[in-house]
Amino acid sequence: MSNVAGKAYGMNVLTPLRWWTALWQKLIFWVVVKTFPYFLKGLLTLSLIHYARWTIINRWSFPRLDKTQPKETLTYSYMLFESNFNGSWDQYIDSFSFAIPGGLDMFWRWNIKYPKSIPLHDFYHYIRFNQIECDHYYNAYPLASANDVKSAKRLTGNLRSFADSLTDNMTDEAFMDAYRQFLADNQHALGSMGDSPLMSTSHQLVQHHKQVNTAHEKQPEEEA
């Protein structure tokens, strides 16, 4: 079990809402989508999230695939929030909560017992209490943050155009000038790549245990 894959933290939060307020919440999301990016400007500027989603599960819409599967009889509908962001919840809760308290409150506003994003301790514990840990979490680029992916895209696109714009008959000096200009235009995309900072000493311990398990090839046989 780990919510950490390289530079990304995988968060799952499941919270109840009354079934009719779930419909209100859906309407809010609809407005957010229609007016994009108006309500998400803070989140975009914060630039910590690769991908995130909010999914309303109506109390009647838990998948039932077979008659043998008991039918769910729930009082509440539920909201499943899933996020892939850089840094851990403990490290970045203050950044989320301070940058976009209004946005967070809007997205969880109808959830039962949601405490609002400020004061922080209650919000922190609300999310933690309703968080479900990942059993398996996969990240295609453990060495890259969302910022790295986006700046890599810009840099590569620009580098392709730059390479294509060069001609054999330009002078070395003209090349040099163009190269300097290229570096200046892309100076914000040239951060070094590397490992994620350690998200916590607990995670470090888990990584260590996994290494030991692998080294000793003593992963317990599974039961089935």
Place this chain on the structure above:
Amino acid sequence: MNRPLDLDDIQGNICKGYGRYGFPKARYFFLQFHTPDQGRRCLHQLIPLITNAEPWAADGDSPLKPDVTTNIAFTYAGLEALGLPQRSLNGFPGEFRMGMKSRADILGDNGPSAPEHWDPVWQGEGIHAWVSINGRDMDAVETRFSVIRGIISDTGGVSIRPGHRGADNTLLPWQDASAVYENGKVTPKEHFGYVDGIGNPYFEGCGNDPSRLPGRGKLNKEGQWQPLATGEFILGHVDEAQEYPLAPEPHLLAHNGTFMVYRKLHENVTTFHHYVDSVAQDFDGSRELLMAKFSGRWPDNGAPLTLAPDDEAKAALDQQLASLTEKADKGDACAAAQLKALKDQWIDFTYADDKHGSRCPIGAHIRRANTRASLETQKGAFNTPSALDDRRRLLRRGLPYGGGQKEASDATEQGIIFMCLGASIERQFEFIQQQWINYSNDFHLGNDKDVLIGSNNGRLTDKHIIQTQPKSGKAPFFCSHLPRMVETRGGDYFFIPSITALNMIAQGIIDPT
């Protein structure tokens, strides 16, 4: 708005950077309590010597400025050794309980900075309390130290932990620190040659002159400076999250106390100067400009690059300063006012007009350690411009140590005793150290690290980008193969109790029931 602070209940080092008050000399030493009862008795004797945060004045009701100050703080092991109840101990935050050594991989204390290379005093257990003496001169410090040593030997069961590395590989039972002197005069410099210690945060109730607020507080939506909430720096008060910071029980134990990080940071002066010399050969600008592009401030007088971004502008600024100073010295009130307004810009600035970092590089030390609302890259995106900064501010204390040798080198003893204070070591110091000093995602600079105090290892990609003005035709300048310029040589996390709590700990009457 928080209520006024009981400055006479708060230890003085929380509200006062003693260096600024004319105390250029300091001695730090660490106590081990062998039995709780003797430890408490010793503490009881020490309390009358402890300096509180009351403003000093020449006359009137306020106390006069003393010749010497004394403050005390405890590690988690120290509070345990003094017999604090388990329930109170349990309330302390995790990182404080673990201590700095256990946090090495969070802090980048690896390679030459790894705990196994720290001074002998930090090896093993037994660091229980930190005691600091700041003095106007060394005699005052020595005198106070003898008094304390007397108390310690009288009570018994308490020892001063030996093993601080001093000059010529000697081991001392204390760590002396001192401002750097030039021609017999105190300077605000550290051993690489930078003016240091500018721009500590301003918080509600700190007792400082309100004229010091601009550039030191937080920025509201209207772009005005306001004091930070007291609870960012002192426990038992409301913080920026509109709540009381996490603190142990009972209230009286934590109220008016705070946490402190103590780090002995060795400066590899040879490595530093060699690196600067070698890079300066290719750099389009003076050696001083290159140094400024590392730190964000000109080394000689601390002027920020936002004010003077190149050699030409710096020369003009110096001329302006000299002429205003000369006129002001002759009694020209108008020039004096202009001079003050100019000097205010050392502190009162943001990076709003320097988004590309062509003046102050985005990865420069001061732009990392105090981001001044620059993380709100889209105006109006956040609740307030400094929303990402207000929970990550540090009250910096401390002084340089060592130096004074004829030939300083990496092998000689010199550096900074770095101390910083705040209500949460994890959220403030550790976050800044890990995310902003040794990593750069929040600055969109990937894994680049701080030039001066980052845990660089001399690899090609251990680098710093000196950004250029877009469309200027000039390329950005890369400082690659950054070596480890500063190494950690020891330190720990401490709790600074209020005077009330000190008395209760000494009496052994802390009761969380």
Place this chain on the structure above:
Amino acid sequence: MANTFGNSYGLTTLCPIINGRHNNTALDKITRRRIQLLKENSASPFARIPNTYFARLFILNDVFFEQGNDVARDHLKSKYLVFTSNFHGDLDTYLSGMWQHAEAEIRHIWQHAVAFNNVQNEKDFIAYIKKCQLTTSLFFNGSTDDTLQDQLKSLYIKQAFTEFALTHQGKTAAQLRAAFNQFIRQVDIHNPVSPAWSPGQETLSDLNPLQQR
């Protein structure tokens, strides 16, 4: 309807697990253990499934009880295997790729899911996952919606070009130009497949061969 954002797709599925036991172990526990033991990063089955940016598997045992005497206490009657993925492209193509590249793991992971015994082939699998799918209310893309290959190529280029720029600062115009032309050829800049980072890659690419040539 917001499962997509440009060309990126947010798939959310809840797959009920059979309430039963095998060799005295509950089927949800067997399933959890299987997904916990999956290899990670480049060895994860998701590294083989084309266009997967991020994916996760976890077991939803029950819904939570928000404390207090003014709230109802809900409980689930089944446990659910939750599978979510963020990927590039359309759902059918993605699920086809999933089946084609990780059929064995899929059969292993979903073995105890309700009605999964009816899944015999790719078409069945696609239909099965769609039955378990929930519509996302808001899908936020704070990154890009390019193909994974494009993302991984770009990351490789970013690593390689940054190192190039550092290595070649201060070279003469002629040296620099020659080196740059060679660099562009070596990184095969228009070729999205190679050289590039590989899915789930945990250490930086070794660029030494590139610098020595």
